[in-house]
Amino acid sequence: MGFFKSKLKRFNRDNKQKKNENSEHELRIDELLHRCKESTDFVSYRYSESSPFYIHYYQTIVEINILHQYVLPYINENESNTLFDLQQAIPIDNTEIIDNVHEIRDKLLTGCIVIEVKGSIQEALVISAVSLEKRPVSMPEVEYSVVGPKEAFVESIDANINLVRKRLPIPDLIVEEVKIGSLTKTRVAVLYIKGVTDKENVNTILQRLKEIHFDQIVDSSFINQIISDNHNSPFPHLIDTERPDRVASVLSEGKITIIVDGSPHALTGPTTLVEFFSAFEDYxxxxxxxxxxxxxxxxxxxxxxxxxxxxxxxxxxxxxxxxxxxxxxxxxxxxxxxxxxxxxxxxxxxxxxxxxxxxxxxxxxxxxxxxxxxxxxxxxxxxxxxxxxxxxxxxxxxxxxxxxxxxxxxxxxxxxxxxxxxxxxxxxxxxxxxxxxxxxxxxxxxxxxxxxxxYLAPVYPLRLDDLRDSLFRLPFFMQTKRPMQVRSPVRTRFQPKKHEKPKRDIED
Amino acid sequence: MFPLPKEDKMVSPFFVFYLIHAMQVGVGILGFERVIVQSAGYSAWIAILASGASIIGLIWISYRILNKGNNDIVAIHADIMGKWIGGFFSFLFSLYFLSFALVVLRSYVEVIQVWVFPEVSQWIFVLIIIFLAYSYVTGGFRVVTGVSYLGILYGLPLLLVKFYPLQYADYGNLLPIFNASPADLFKASKEMTLNFLGFETLFMFYPFIKDGPKSEKWAYFGVLFSIFIYLLTAFVTFVYFNQEQLKGTIWATLTLWKIVDLIIVERFEYIGISVWFFTILPNICIGLWCASRGMNRLFPVSQRNALKMFCLLLFMISVLLTDRQQIDVLQKVISQIGLYTIYFYLPFLLVLQYIIMKVKKG
Amino acid sequence: MKSKNFLWCITLPLILTGCIPSPKVLEDIQLVQTIGYDYVNDEEFEGTAGSSNIPPGEQSLPVNEVFSAKGKTSKRIRQEIQAEAARPIVVGRVGLVIFNKELAEHGIEKQIDSLQRNPSIGRKLLLVVSKEKAKDIIDSNYSQSDSVSQYLIDVVEQNIEATIPEINLHRFLVHYYSKDADPFLPLIEKQGKHLKVSGLGIFKEDKLVDTISFGDAFIFKILYEKFRRGQFEVELSGGEDVSLENLSSKPKIRVDKRNGKYIATFKVKVNGRAMEGVDLDLTDKKTIERIEKAVEKEITERAEKMIKRFQEMDTDPLRIGEKARQRSDFNRKEWREQYSQMEIKIEAKVNAVQSGIIE
Incomplete structure (x- = not known):
């Protein structure tokens, strides 16, 4: 373990040094373009001799149709030669004029088309045209259930959040995003329902996520291991699930979900030992x-x-x-x-x-x-x-x-x-x-x-209320409260309707 | 000078039930029947009730002292008797708590040696158990509470097993109901009190209870439950054994398990002894925790270091005690000390506290 | 700190392998299943250990193996037996202990003591007294496919359910240690290729003083314990044989003290179904009544005779003394003096119903 820790430390140090180097000499746009051109899939050209616009993009991550249908025609038509005019003309909503080269670089690398105007020094129009390879939403394989929804998360974070938001169409469902990984720049989203989730839990998670210094976050299990409370424990600290229905359900219990881009598994927590033995099919x-x-x-x-x-x-x-x-x-x-x-x-x-x-x-x-x-x-x-x-x-x-x-x-x-x-x-x-x-x-x-x-709750500390949905699963009308474990500010989930049936005689 | 523990280290008042009960039911219950029957015959169950009742009284006294002092025994001692004398008594209390752990640990290892592995030297079991206790106590009071609670949960199924000896029961054994002189009963009650010792640890963990005064009723319930367990055990043993036979049976409960036949398992005593570990482990943990906490409060030493020191001490003494006679002597000495502590020192402390508080106010 | 703990946890057992108990792996030990004790002389006795070897394979039959040795103590005998065994001998699975009648007459205190002291011996252990040498019973072949030990245990166990009172090591010890009761044990004998339970051996403290027949053993059971599933045959005054089946009984002992004199009363309630009355009309109420009367008479007479015998021997296997002790005015000295002469009444109440599938 100690070995691992020291390695991590060293890595962090390297990371910091690199950052320092970057910020030391301010990156200029032409330098950036120059570096990008080393890759063969980087395309950079001037539209025509007459046009003042230069177009740059990575052809492997850009949806080429967007360029052809919505960008090039307008560059051609448009007589003006400022970026602002072009932005006005192009019928795409996700455009920006950015003068920060670092930002431009990030955008470029996440699938945007960068348009530069001749003469302008540090400004560029950035048009989002991401082309994402993703497989369609498919059946859950790890957590298969005979009855119930048959959707499972896929590798795309947007699709995954879509699957969750579809099930919880409320504005209180908050998504906070962080980028982790000095090389992978993985998008990590923290989902929770505001007002239901304990703020302290959210802060714990966000803080732990921000403290991660690691070069690659390839899957959610990386996060699971890195932010766990005890690194020497063979027991997992967060539940990983591939079922959006399960995620929606635990979110409404007041728990927090972490979705990592590129991983078809979401993490949920805080969790307890017994929760690992409850299949979602139980419900x-x-x-x-x-x-x-x-x-x-x-x-x-x-x-x-x-x-x-x-x-x-x-x-x-x-x-x-x-x-x-x-x-x-x-x-x-x-x-x-x-x-x-x-x-x-x-x-x-x-x-x-x-x-x-x-x-x-x-x-x-x-x-x-x-x-x-x-x-x-x-x-x-x-x-x-x-x-x-x-x-x-x-x-x-x-x-x-x-x-x-x-x-x-x-x-x-x-x-x-x-x-x-x-x-x-x-x-x-x-x-x-x-x-x-x-x-x-x-x-x-x-x-x-x-x-x-x-971790052993609700057995120890004993929380009798929580036992209703841990070792046993009692009927829904009895599950009126959120588990104590999550310290939700709103403990009651719903007001139970009085289950009083008038006592009737047998043949009434 | 004596700060109260942090909120997140505390446990709910409800757990006092388990803490008190776990301390009271230890290794003694495996063989207490013989001792009380030797003094009072089969009327000895009255002694269980009598000494149980006196313990309830003592808990009442303890809570009066603690509620007023609103801290642990170390702070109360210092308040009442000053730094030096109070500190001396607190030090004795720490050693007293350690001796609980010692008696329980050594008696359990004795049981292992007689019943399961006669050829293995004791030190290895002593070492393993101390190691386990150490890792629990380093988890802090919440973990110690957890193990007392879970230990009791694991131990409870052992009560179901009492059903098997009842098939061989002769209920007539209990008759005639009153067949002992008051002197005999008094002697038996005195001996029975030893089994109820251990609730004094309350003086150490009281500040760790959220809303201490509220826990009083749980302490009573804990004692009542102990009385119930002892009564039930004594009842089953009495109807199963002949009186003369019982007088020669050192570990009545263990012998009783020999008749249990669970279809897939015969000879329940091996399982019983193993499961019993979860009942004695909390005893050792609480004892060690209280002792090391006391040291930490008294001297400028971290609780972890005090714990390490005590573990070493515990190990050495346990290994030095080699035969049954020595263990018996140890048990007798500790229980005598315990007896005087609870029946004389506690009321004395209450009175002293009352007087000094009056004087200080006035 | 935590990783240190973890390391300790793994390395500790490895360092300490020298302190682990010596394994007794199931197939590497000689499991003794029956023990027999025979009389040699006043000091020595002979111990026989019956065990079996099971060859590998699913359908293999156990092979009988018998060891025996003479000595003054059980320990000594065990050592001698160990000398001739291929594997370490263990007694944790003993199911039956046979005492030779001659040895039992000289007292079995030594043997009982060593049995109850050994923590690996259970309390469901069966004890019996044999008419023949115990060694001959263990070391012979019976017409059964099971191992000999298993066969012997099965025979005794089966009888305990229906024909003789239930007794095992625990019960024996209860009677043995009681100041106001004496123990008894089943009596077995060999009959050709079979083993037979032939009655009860009655002890006074640790010495066999009397034996009662198989038929009386059943009367003993009726007086001694509550049970179901018995069978009892009786001859009516007319000479017809009738049997009561599915017999259940519940005894009650009462000990009264009048003018310093103890009087004991056995109240026995017996229910059963009348069967096998060849020439009898079992649907007739009168016949049933006759049967009831006859059974009552039979039980009472035989029980009285049996108890008289116990009183003559001054032994109390029916625990009348224990019942007397439960009185608050009990005086042990008085009781001891009076027991052999005291009045013991038997009140049997029989309730028979007709049954059977043919009227």
Whole structure:
């Protein structure tokens, strides 16, 4: 970690130096143009011999039709030769006359056409004509849901904000934008609903974003890691989601969303541990079913983390605990296996990790085959060769399956990771070791915060109101309050209608 | 001189319930039945009620002192007795809190050694537990409160397991109801009080409670819940064991778990001992926190350094105690000190505070 | 600071690997499932450990393995047995302990003490007294596919449900430690290729003093505990055999003290369905009444006879003394003096209903 920090520091220093150099000698327009011309995709020409206008743009990021239809004809027609007249004539609203060369440069690089007039020294007309390559809005793949909206974020920040704003057509939905990354100049937008969101949370996020000194922000997960409260924690601090509906919903709860250009995942926070185990689909199902599913998921997490380590602990130290009926099958499956339970478990766990990793790296179709072939062939062969016991094989496979029920992918990874310390501790001190490991993780979770808010809420600090939508999901008419976690200034979401039905007789 | 903690370090009054209860239910509950039955037979449950009631009285006294002083014991001592004498008593209190952690830690390790891993030397478990406690206490009082709260939550399912021994219950064991002389009952009550010790930590964490006076009722609830747990445990143990049998059973609750058969798991005591760790961990954490906080208030030393020092001390003493007799002696000594502290020193403090406040005003 | 913590957490266990407990991996230990104790002489006894080896494979059958040794203490015997075993012997999964009758007559205090002191031994452990040498029972083949130990445990367990009173190590200890009750244990014997529960062995403190037959064991169960699913056969005055099935019973003991004299009363309520009356009209109310009367009489007579025997032996396996202790005016010395002569009444109330699928 220390290594990383020092690297970051060094980087920041480099960054500052560069900035200083830039500002030291004032950039002139012709210098800028000269530098740009080094790239072959930079186009720069005078429209005609008679015209006083010079046109510059990067042909790879400019929508050429705009130039052809709305700019060139007017340059031709227009007799005047000032930029102001031209600006008046061109029927595009997004034009500006800028005299700051740095600004001109930025505009040029984000897809604007720069028109310079002969003789003018530091002024240029900037016409926005961005051509963005973007894929259409598609189905969510990571957070798939059977029912409910099928839209997912794409890589374009504008499209993403569009998807959110469409769902929250209120002026209170504020978008604040910052540019981060000394090289990538990534647009990062912070979305929140004014009046509902705690100002302090917004300030925390904005401040942390502004403090980022990094050269490249390629994806929202960069932001997630850099602004997290504890850099050494394996647990994610913000939820990343690809569902605009989820974003709209958490925004109205009073949380904050970060959308990063070029990333199809938005970050939401402050968050809690239990929120990672709630799928957005829970809200589309009736509350009984949703509550049960949440509990099942929570159980799956415990099962996934603890099952193999308990197997190792019991088989290595606590044979007394195995019930009579299970004893003989267990011994039969174990006897003849050359490895102690811990090695057996680690080998199988690693095999599963290999399968998962291979499946994730390969194209979808091959990945599936690998999963099936690997799972069936390797598993059966290992058991038949007497290398592992079939009981453990079942347990490991179930544990892996259980870890995939976690709706948030990042959390699923964490869960698979923390299995290994449990395994080691189980081998060292049996059940007690598992307890020790568990209490260490508990300590970590208790100390953890997300944007300065406790991570284990609403369990600790206990907030009974918040429990309505965490471990369980109670019916909507009971969700009248925003979670305490977000410290919203307006806690009530809506006034519940009195649910009083007059008591009628059976046949009335 | 003694500043109050910052608002964001405080916990709501409601958590006093857990803090008090967590301190009272520790390692003692695994084997307290034998001790009280040896003095008062199966009428010993009366002793639980009696000593519980006296503890409620003492909590009332504590709150009178604390509400008036509106700070922790160190500040109150300094107010009443001045810097030097008060400081001396505060120092003793700090050591007293540390000794709680010591007794609980060492007794739990003893249980591990007898029941689970007889061949492993104690120091390794002492070390691990101290390390864990250290990492909790460095999280501050909020984290310590969190672990007491979660520890109780994890411990509660153990109560359900009491259902299994009840299948072998002989309710007649409890009869005749009053079968002990008042002297025996008094002795048993005295012994029972030792199990209720630990609420004195209130004197250290009181300033960390948002709106301290409001927490009084939660403190009472905490004690009531402890009484309930002890009564329930004693009841199940009494109907399950024969009186003579119980007198020879050192860890009645652990022996009781042996009969539990959960279909997928037999011999519940191994699980029980592991889960019990979450009940004793808060004891050690609160003890260490109070002791180190006291040091920090008394001397110009950071709480972290005081904590490190105490952890080292705790480790060394725990390792030096090698056999059961020594642990028993330790337990006896600490509980004697505790007994005098709560029954004599606290009322004395209340009176002294009252007088001095009067004098100062007048 | 935090990263230091993390590092510690990882390296600590590695440095300290020398301090981890020695593993007892399931297949590397010899799990003893039955223990037998036989009498040798007043000082020594013989211990037999029955266990099984399970060869690898899914359908493999367990192979029986028996170790035995003589010695003065259980520890000594264990050491001797260990010497001849291929793997470390562990007793944490013992399900049945067999005491030879001869040993039981000389007292089993030593063995019981070592059982209850060992923390790895459970409390659901079954204890029995055998007519034959315990070693012969453990070291023989039965016509079962299960392991011998499992078979022995199953036989005893099955009987505990329906025919003999429930007793395990915990119950035994409760009776054994009680000042006002004495323990009892099931009695087993070998019959050809089978094991049979043949009654109860009655103890006085730790010594076997008497045995009662299988039939009486059921009467004992009726007097001793509440249960369901029993069966009882009786011969009517006319010589017809009738059986009561699905029998449930609930005993109640009352101990009164009148003029310093203790009187005990057993009130037994028995419900059951009358079956198998070949020549009887079971729909007739009178027949049912006759059956009830006959069963009542049978239970009362046999119970009285049995209790008389206990009184003669001055042993109290039915915990009448415990019941007396619950009186506030209980005096143990008086009770001890009076017990063998005191009056013990049996009041049986039988309620039979006709059933069966043929009228």
């Amino acid at each position: 589309f199902l009736s509350w009984h079913i949703a509550s049960i599913f949440r509990l099942v998921r929570l159980f799956a997490v415990f099962f996934s983390v603890l099952s193999t380590s308990l197997y190792v602990a019991v088989l290595t130290y606590h044979y007394e605990m195995i019930p009579e009926n299970l004893l003989n099958p267990l011994i039969a499956s174990r006897s003849g296996i050359p490895f102690p339970p811990i090695l057996e478990a680690i080998i199988l766990e690693l095999t599963i990790e290999l399968l998962r990793e291979a499946g994730a790296r390969l194209p979808t179709k091959i990945g599936q085959t690998i999963g099936i072939v690997g799972g069936i062939v390797i598993g059966t062969a290992a058991v038949q060769a007497g290398l592992t016991s079939n009981v453990l094989l079942i347990i490991v496979a179930l544990a892996a399956l259980a870890s995939f029920t976690t709706p948030v992918y990042q959390m699923g990874n964490t869960i698979r990771l923390i299995r290994f310390p449990f395994l080691i501790f189980a081998q060292l001190w049996g059940l007690l070791g598992v307890t020790f490991c568990f209490s260490y993780i508990l300590c970590h979770l208790l100390k953890m915060t997300s944007l300065g808010r406790p």
